[in-house]
Amino acid sequence: MNYHEARLKTRSFENFSCRSCEICNGIACRGEVPGVGGKGTGSGFTRNFAKIKEVMLQMDTLYEGGAVDTTLEIFGRVFKTPIFAAPVGGLTSAYNDSLSDYEYSRAILEGTLKGGGTGFLADGIAPEQFEGPLRALAEKGGMGIPTIKPWEEEEVFEKITRAREAGAIGIAMDVDAAGLTLLASLGKPVHPKSPSEIARFVEKAGIPFVVKGIMTPGAALKALEAGAYGIVVSNHGGRVLDHTPATIEVLPAIKAAVGDRMKIFIDGGIRTGYDVFKCLALGADGVLIGRPYAIAAFGGGAEAVASYTQQLTGELADAMRMTGALSLKDIDAGKVICDHRLDI
Numbered sequence: 001m002n003y004h005e006a007r008l009k010t011r012s013f014e015n016f017s018c019r020s021c022e023i024c025n026g027i028a029c030r031g032e033v034p035g036v037g038g039k040g041t042g043s044g045f046t047r048n049f050a051k052i053k054e055v056m057l058q059m060d061t062l063y064e065g066g067a068v069d070t071t072l073e074i075f076g077r078v079f080k081t082p083i084f085a086a087p088v089g090g091l092t093s094a095y096n097d098s099l100s101d102y103e104y105s106r107a108i109l110e111g112t113l114k115g116g117g118t119g120f121l122a123d124g125i126a127p128e129q130f131e132g133p134l135r136a137l138a139e140k141g142g143m144g145i146p147t148i149k150p151w152e153e154e155e156v157f158e159k160i161t162r163a164r165e166a167g168a169i170g171i172a173m174d175v176d177a178a179g180l181t182l183l184a185s186l187g188k189p190v191h192p193k194s195p196s197e198i199a200r201f202v203e204k205a206g207i208p209f210v211v212k213g214i215m216t217p218g219a220a221l222k223a224l225e226a227g228a229y230g231i232v233v234s235n236h237g238g239r240v241l242d243h244t245p246a247t248i249e250v251l252p253a254i255k256a257a258v259g260d261r262m263k264i265f266i267d268g269g270i271r272t273g274y275d276v277f278k279c280l281a282l283g284a285d286g287v288l289i290g291r292p293y294a295i296a297a298f299g300g301g302a303e304a305v306a307s308y309t310q311q312l313t314g315e316l317a318d319a320m321r322m323t324g325a326l327s328l329k330d331i332d333a334g335k336v337i338c339d340h341r342l343d344i
């Protein structure tokens with residue numbers, strides 16, 4: 001089953017909170033948090049999507065031909081694609097209860113690994129929201145990245161240990177979850193984290209540690225100084241703060257600040273392999289995709305997740321061939337036109 005078929009299937013589900021729109025741009029679900037939308041006016045989500053669309057590709061087919069290679073080396077592993085699934089939790093309120101956290105994570109890992117990438121896995125209030133994904137991870141030899149919420153330090157330490165025991169290739173923390181006020185109202189608050197706390201998590205992890213939810217060069221530099229292996233330039237799909245810039249707008253300044261000293265992922269509104277190309281051109285090493293992977297997993301399981309990954313990677317390869325980039329390293333800012341870089 002491909003992505004299109006999986007999406008149509010989810011539309012026939014009863015109680016599926018996501019509308020599974022043909023174009024997943026945040027307009028129909030504005031303000032639906034809980035749900036799948038962006039917080040408040042939903043501008044964080046809609047702007048992510050819109051600003052990527054404004055970047056254009058520079059076609060140039062006058063070059064010595066050759067095979068296009070979409071391979072990325074990261075987390076000490078070689079992946080056939082720079083496209084990864086983003087962590088998606090709170091499945092019952094955002095989608096429905098047809099997949100447990102374990103089943104969802106298994107579909108995501110199995111499918112993305114088959115497609116040549118892998119997935120970041122979610123965390124949540126109930127123990128099973130972390131343990132389920134970890135079980136799926138252990139079954140896949142640790143080939144995924146558990147993403148721990150910024151809970152109290154003791155709980156984070158415990159979860160880092162559990163992730164390591166499952167053999168994870170890396171560990172992430174969505175520090176921007178501090179904006180998920182719902183967690184506090186459910187009795188389990190999350191907090192902003194100081195750079196020295198992040199440094200302690202990095203040390204405890206002892207494997208690549210990625211800080212997810214970075215939107216400024218200053219925050220990226222703090223993560224770098226704390227010893228993070230990488231960052232995810234992300235506004236949590238617009239779910240934690242209204243009125244942020246789009247992630248693609250802040251990416252160039254963040255790349256300029258940290259250079260090649262850390263790995264840079266980006267997410268938010270990335271829907272095609274052409275979008276992936278734009279993100280790599282403006283400074284990312286790899287990308288994460290959230291909502292569409294969730295639709296693929298709910299509608300078509302691992303098969304649709306794999307098919308979607310292959311579809312995106314094919315589109316990325318097409319963009320590379322048509323712009324004269326035979327490897328990911330050849331994709332640079334000269335291959336896109338972009339007039340909205342924020343000078344931040």
Ligand SMILES: Cc1cc2nc3c(=O)[nH]c(=O)nc-3n(C[C@H](O)[C@H](O)[C@H](O)COP(=O)(O)O)c2cc1C
Pocket residue numbers: 035036037048086087088089090094122123124147174212234235236237239267268269270288289290291292
């Ligand atoms: C329903 C839903 C649940 C999410 N849960 C998590 C989570 O548990 N941890 C996390 O780091 N990010 C979470 N995110 C954010 C995604 O990882 C990602 O940053 C965002 O969805 C990317 O934008 P996109 O959906 O437009 O691709 C969630 C997003 C959605 C839509």
